[in-house]
Amino acid sequence: MLTVYEESWPHVAMLSHWEVFAPDERTIRAATYFGSRTSNNLLRDEKVTLVFVNETMSYYVKGDATLTRERMSSDGSNSLFTITVAQVYEDVLEGAAIKTGITFSKSSGAERHEDLFLELVAG
Numbered sequence: 001m002l003t004v005y006e007e008s009w010p011h012v013a014m015l016s017h018w019e020v021f022a023p024d025e026r027t028i029r030a031a032t033y034f035g036s037r038t039s040n041n042l043l044r045d046e047k048v049t050l051v052f053v054n055e056t057m058s059y060y061v062k063g064d065a066t067l068t069r070e071r072m073s074s075d076g077s078n079s080l081f082t083i084t085v086a087q088v089y090e091d092v093l094e095g096a097a098i099k100t101g102i103t104f105s106k107s108s109g110a111e112r113h114e115d116l117f118l119e120l121v122a123g
Contacts, residue, residue: 001030002049003041013038016104018113019078020050021120028063028083029120034071039079043067048083054101058091068123074115082123 001013019031028050032038042048042065050061062085069080 001032001038002051003038004045004047005037005041006044011037011041014102016113018117019120021117023121023123026085028061028085029068029123030065030081030083031072031075031078031116031120032081034077034079039081042081048081050083053098055098058098060089060091061085062087062089072116072119074119075112078116080120 001015003011003013005011013032013036015030015032020028021030022028030050032042046064046066048063048065050063052059052061061083063083064086065081065083067079068082072078072080
């Protein structure tokens with residue numbers, strides 16, 4: 001997830017598959033840490049770019065974020081934002097295929113993230 005600092009510098013935040021959910025093609029729900037630079041940037045500017053990459057594709061999704069819930073009930077350290085998709089770009093270069101994506105492994109303590117994801121799904 002990319003947002004912009006007040007000083008106009010890009011800010012990057014890595015979100016896992018537990019923290020992002022798209023209920024439809026024009027809406028994305030995202031969990032970010034309450035009070036983080038990312039959350040503060042979204043509150044101030046509302047503009048966001050999400051980057052989705054795996055071994056078969058690479059997309060940039062631009063949108064407008066609104067705060068849906070300041071503190072999520074499943075994990076009060078996270079805020080819930082709803083992103084309205086404005087633009088989607090595919091990034092592909094013939095002859096330069098992506099071979100692997102970013103992967104996460106489930107470890108102890110993942111149950112908390114599963115509850116967070118279920119709250120994203122429920123909205």
